[in-house]
Amino acid sequence: MKKILAFVMAAMMIIGMTACSGGANYTENNTEFIIGVSGPLTGGAAVYGVAVQNSAQMAVDEINAAGGLNGVMFKFIATDDTHDATKVAANYASMLEGGMQVSLGTVTTGPGLEYSKLSAEDNVFFLTPSASGDKIPEFDNGYQMCFADGNQGKVAAEYVNSLGLTEIGVFYKSDDAYSNGIFEQFKENLDPSIATVETVFTGEASDFSSQISTLKDCSFIFMPIYYQPASIFMTQAKGIIADNAVYYGCDGFDGLAGQFEDFSVIPQEVSMLSHFDSNATEGAAAEFVAKYTEKFGTDTLNQFGASAYDCIYAIYNAMNAAIEAGETIDVTISASELCEILKAQFNGGFTYSGVTGNDISWDESGYVAKGAVKYVLKEAN
Numbered sequence: 001m002k003k004i005l006a007f008v009m010a011a012m013m014i015i016g017m018t019a020c021s022g023g024a025n026y027t028e029n030n031t032e033f034i035i036g037v038s039g040p041l042t043g044g045a046a047v048y049g050v051a052v053q054n055s056a057q058m059a060v061d062e063i064n065a066a067g068g069l070n071g072v073m074f075k076f077i078a079t080d081d082t083h084d085a086t087k088v089a090a091n092y093a094s095m096l097e098g099g100m101q102v103s104l105g106t107v108t109t110g111p112g113l114e115y116s117k118l119s120a121e122d123n124v125f126f127l128t129p130s131a132s133g134d135k136i137p138e139f140d141n142g143y144q145m146c147f148a149d150g151n152q153g154k155v156a157a158e159y160v161n162s163l164g165l166t167e168i169g170v171f172y173k174s175d176d177a178y179s180n181g182i183f184e185q186f187k188e189n190l191d192p193s194i195a196t197v198e199t200v201f202t203g204e205a206s207d208f209s210s211q212i213s214t215l216k217d218c219s220f221i222f223m224p225i226y227y228q229p230a231s232i233f234m235t236q237a238k239g240i241i242a243d244n245a246v247y248y249g250c251d252g253f254d255g256l257a258g259q260f261e262d263f264s265v266i267p268q269e270v271s272m273l274s275h276f277d278s279n280a281t282e283g284a285a286a287e288f289v290a291k292y293t294e295k296f297g298t299d300t301l302n303q304f305g306a307s308a309y310d311c312i313y314a315i316y317n318a319m320n321a322a323i324e325a326g327e328t329i330d331v332t333i334s335a336s337e338l339c340e341i342l343k344a345q346f347n348g349g350f351t352y353s354g355v356t357g358n359d360i361s362w363d364e365s366g367y368v369a370k371g372a373v374k375y376v377l378k379e380a381n
Contacts, residue, residue: 036095039107041080051305059312109133125339129307137366153185169218182224226252231259243267254302274375276303
């Protein structure tokens with residue numbers, strides 16, 4: 001009986017030690033600063049996750065080649081959540097146990113809402129490149145490099161308000177946090193004199209004949225959705241929606257051109273709200289495009305990756321700024337300690353200029369402040 005009791009007690013001690021061996025303790029063995037992210041590396045949204053993985057790793061490689069942070073190198077860990085929020089907890093735990101000290105959060109919004117709660121419990125700083133939900137930075141450890149959905153909706157509405165239209169069409173996914181969030185803010189900020197013809201879909205719908213019929217007389221269609229259903233809609237709408245109509249989306253349209261062997265089969269103009277111009281011929285954006293395409297080609301070149309590249313450099317620059325201000329950041333720093341240092345920077349006037357904007361700034365809301373432009377993916381035929 002004593003042997004059994006001793007065995008049980010020993011097992012309980014081992015379990016207790018394991019339960020306490022989270023990221024804060026693992027950093028004692030770190031020899032590199034570790035940055036993690038959860039994103040869709042496989043599945044229908046993989047073009048976003050792969051772009052983030054490629055771009056973040058490229059930035060880390062450049063920083064390490066230049067000597068790292070005071071001689072200490074960085075390590076980047078990407079985990080696959082297939083755009084499924086139920087996989088986030090396991091990904092987060094594995095990265096934290098692997099010594100993660102700072103994070104890019106998640107690539108997409110649904111998983112990001114779960115990640116936000118988990119990281120807040122451990123006080124892990126994250127700067128997401130592309131999880132744009134308004135509630136992503138709900139807790140004080142979370143920040144966005146991308147526009148929040150509400151901000152995208154607001155800026156998109158301001159653009160539409162300037163066009164002199166009296167009626168527009170809207171096609172969105174009502175059961176998706178990303179799509180619905182943008183639409184709500186868009187509608188709230190749209191000039192009330194502009195009538196809207198609204199159509200929705202849910203789930204994995206792939207037949208949009210009804211929605212296309214409803215929107216067939218609209219000359220401007222706002223589509224705050226991801227590129228997969230957008231490509232299906234545009235293909236099915238050929239010959240029904242007028243050729244001179246305009247399709248206008250947000251950052252979910254990134255990757256859209258890759259869905260068509262010949263994008264010219266879509267006669268309409270296709271444009272989007274963006275903070276990155278993949279056709280840039282000068283400046284930081286052009287340099288990023290040249291480096292990325294040389295290493296990875298053009299199939300996954302999009303603003304999700306450009307934003308991830310900026311995230312890595314913004315975190316690195318903020319760490320440097322903190323050191324210059326007198327903070328001590330060594331390789332064994334805990335995630336929570338580093339979070340407090342980075343929050344002080346991001347809430348205290350720190351700015352960053354890079355691929356997706358100049359003089360980018362943040363405040364305690366976690367939302368980013370930078371300029372946005374209309375980016376034309378293809379001109380009308």
